Amino acid sequence: MVTNETTDRSRGQIILIGAIALAFIILGIVVVFNGVLYTETISSGTASQGGSSAAVTDAELEQSIGCILAGYNETDKEAEIEKFGEIYRNVSAQSETTLIDVSDVEVDETGSGSNATVNVTYDTHDLRYNQQQDIESADCPENV
Structure with a gap:
């Protein structure tokens, strides 16, 4: 029975490591997407002076x-x-x-x-x- 308990714990650790890795991947995608939106917003602004x-x-x-x-x-x-x-x-x-x-x-x-x-x-x-x-x-x- 000792071997069954050890096997159950290692599955939980693998799920936890997978969830943390997935969270980092999603966080990376959000940061990249935010950077693209910020760059697009800045580049669409006018380069001319404030007045007419x-x-x-x-x-x-x-x-x-x-x-x-x-x-x-x-x-x-x-x-x-x-x-x-x-x-x-x-x-x-x-x-x-x-x-x-x-x-x-x-x-x-x-x-x-x-x-x-x-x-x-x-x-x-x-x-x-x-x-x-x-x-x-x-x-x-x-x-x-």
């Missing part, structure tokens, strides 16, 4: 191009603005989900200062639109 992205971009372009118009005494301001547009597109593409392109630059020199007309293209996953902006050298914050 178009409004922020308009203000940045207006001030930057205004300072180029006010600060450069060179006759080729159009080339400087186009170069700025390329740099701005590369920088904004790394920090936002919007592609911004500055093109069709026309600079008009008047007696009171320089004016520029630029075509700005906003391209996102959902929408694409063009906007023509008239920018003056007075739009530079340093001139205010």
